[in-house]
Amino acid sequence: MRLFAAIIPPPEILDEVAAALAPVTELVEGVRWPDRATWHLTLAFYGEVPERALPDLEVRLARAAARHPAKRLAFAGAGAFAKRVLWLGLTGDPLVRLAASTRAAGRRAGAVQTDDKPFRPHLTIARTRHPTDLRPLVEALSSFEGSSWAADAVHLVHSRLGATVRYESLGHWALAPDERG
Numbered sequence: 001m002r003l004f005a006a007i008i009p010p011p012e013i014l015d016e017v018a019a020a021l022a023p024v025t026e027l028v029e030g031v032r033w034p035d036r037a038t039w040h041l042t043l044a045f046y047g048e049v050p051e052r053a054l055p056d057l058e059v060r061l062a063r064a065a066a067r068h069p070a071k072r073l074a075f076a077g078a079g080a081f082a083k084r085v086l087w088l089g090l091t092g093d094p095l096v097r098l099a100a101s102t103r104a105a106g107r108r109a110g111a112v113q114t115d116d117k118p119f120r121p122h123l124t125i126a127r128t129r130h131p132t133d134l135r136p137l138v139e140a141l142s143s144f145e146g147s148s149w150a151a152d153a154v155h156l157v158h159s160r161l162g163a164t165v166r167y168e169s170l171g172h173w174a175l176a177p178d179e180r181g
Contacts, residue, residue, distance in 0.1 A: 002159040003049045003111065005061060005102040006040040007095070007151045008169070009075075009123070014039055016146045017075060017088065021125060024140045028133070031086070031126045038167055041121055043095065043154065044102040046111035053110045058171055060105035061156055065173035068098045070152040072178070075123060078141035083131035087122035088144065095121045095151075098175075102154060151175070 009017075014036050025033055049057065071093035080086050099119040126137070153172040160166040 001049050001051060001054070002161065003046045003057075003170075004042055004157050004159060005044040005046070005106070006042050006155050006157050007071075007073075007153070008040050008155050009073075009151075010149055013075070013146060013149045017123070017125065020141065020144045020146075024137055027136045027140060030128050030130065030132055031134075031137070032128065033126050034124070034165070038165060039123055039125070040155070040157065040167070041090070041095070041123060041151075043099040043119075044106050046106045049106075049109075049111040054170075057106060057109035057111055058156065060109050061102060061154055061171075062173040064098070064101035064105045065154040065175050067101060068175050069093075070150055070175040070178040071095060071098070072148050073151050074148045075146035076144060078125075078138045078144065079122070080134040080138055083134060084128050085124055086126040086134050086137050086141075087124050088141065088146075090121045090123075092148065093151075095119070098154070150178075 018036055073090050073092040075088045076091045077089040078087065079089060096119055152175050155172040156170045158168045158170050160168065
């Protein structure tokens with residue numbers, strides 16, 4: 001099973017993102033805009049995980065989530081990775097420690113993590129097959145500032161590859177209450 005841990009933004013926040021993207025989708029040719037049903041913030045990518053490791057991974061993710069408070073986040077600004085991935089950035093509570101905990105949960109459960117890149121929280125909103133100058137899109141979205149929202153759960157997501165990518169949440173675990181209110 002191809003799995004990852006993620007935070008899934010609420011529908012009203014995804015509505016804001018979709019509204020911001022609508023006027024810019026034709027600015028650059030060759031850009032693929034994934035369905036909003038696939039939008040998420042990846043905390044840890046586990047790659048192919050044997051089904052027998054799933055129960056242990058679920059227990060460890062529940063523990064990891066319970067150790068971290070809910071986060072106040074907002075999407076803001078845009079950028080690109082390697083001229084192939086367009087993303088929106090985040091402001092608010094850092095996710096670095098939560099991401100490290102979900103990555104450690106996967107390692108301890110025997111999930112083979114195939115992504116050892118430094119954690120950079122972002123929402124991937126578009127991709128290209130070939131390196132493309134995405135600067136017009138980055139510039140058009142650079143002033144985007146979304147509403148603040150509560151990230152209050154970690155999801156374990158099964159990624160099903162095919163003609164279209166489909167994601168299925170296998171479970172989710174609440175983050176601890178944010179004591180700051």
